Amino acid sequence: MKITRVEAIPFAIPYTKPLRFASGEVHTADHVLVRVHTDEGLVGVAEAPPRPFTYGETQASIVAVIEQVFAPEIVGLPVTDREGIRDRLERTVANPAAKSAIDMAVWDVIGKSVGLPVTELLGGYTDRMAVAHMVGFAAPEKMVAEAERMRAEYGITTFKVKVGRRPFSLDVEACRALREGLGDDVELYVDGNRGWTASEAARALRAMEDLDLTLAEELCPADDVLSRRWLTGQSRIPVVADESATTPGEVTRELLGGSAHAISIKTARSGFTTSQRILFQSEGMGAEVVMGNQVDGQIGTLCTVTFGTAYSSTSRRAGELSNFLDMSDDLLTEPLEIVDGTVFVRQRPGLGIDIDEDKLAHYRQDR
Known part of the structure; x- marks a missing residue:
């Protein structure tokens, strides 16, 4: 064929x-x-x-x-x-x-x-993934309201908080409001999208030490090589490489160089074939992984679930699978559903994608 x-x-x-x-x-x-x-x-x-x-x-x-x-x-x-x-x-x-x-x-x-379903061809480890929801910049009360809605309507209890604003006190205030508003039974981690310098990131992390954050992702630019090593070396929170680790070679550089403790895998930027290489490289070097999101629609989210459910290490943490909820529509004939904070992979040949042609x-x- x-x-x-x-x-x-x-x-x-x-x-x-x-x-x-x-x-x-x-x-x-x-x-x-x-x-x-x-x-x-x-x-x-x-x-x-x-x-x-x-x-x-x-x-x-x-x-x-x-x-x-x-x-x-x-x-x-x-x-x-x-x-x-x-x-x-x-x-x-x-x-x-x-x-x-x-x-x-x-x-x-x-x-x-x-x-066969693609998830079985890849590894077929499990049939579902827990969901993490990304909370973007807004006033603290609006960020708390969004997270509360996601927990109430979809059962989501893991939240990735977008940070990286200047002054960084805006993000510290938002994270504190989320912890106080949601309580101790939710997971919070932060993603800076390269918005801070290393010194700003260090100060922000110190200011949030009591918030029980689980991960800190891409707080400063990938090109700030020495600053990133300095920040990662002192961080008490595991640092995740995202945009700086898009290939197996970059994964090696970030982990061996001391610039990260964990790796974000996004099928939207590395497909399945290269994502396998990134996953196996990370596993071989003893680094945790998280399934990330490129602000995907339902099609892209289904691809993430397909890969994430295929392996033990990719399904261990909640995957970033919910931002399609903010789209006004999508192209699937059968929309994805989040139930009790979980998305199931589709057990049908291929990826299970059927496009609504209209x-x-x-x-x-x-x-």
């Missing part, structure tokens, strides 16, 4: 409220639906969410690189030639979301061809 065509369809779905964080804010899901077609009629589907303020990709650039560079490289290859496909995609630098969507769509085709026609941007 060979690849015959690769589609890249831009679509836009508004958020009901913007998600604000240190490196930018998102008002609309300007994403790209990627479809990999084969000569046996099977079609694999995935989603590419551009994050220009983090990785430099835009919706237009994803469509262009897929249509002009990646599709010509992989059309004609056997769909099972995952390593050959990855090798051809990696000849082009950067473009992580575009590469990842193609990779996951290929896995979707393979799962459909053998009649909704796609409504939201697509190329017609």
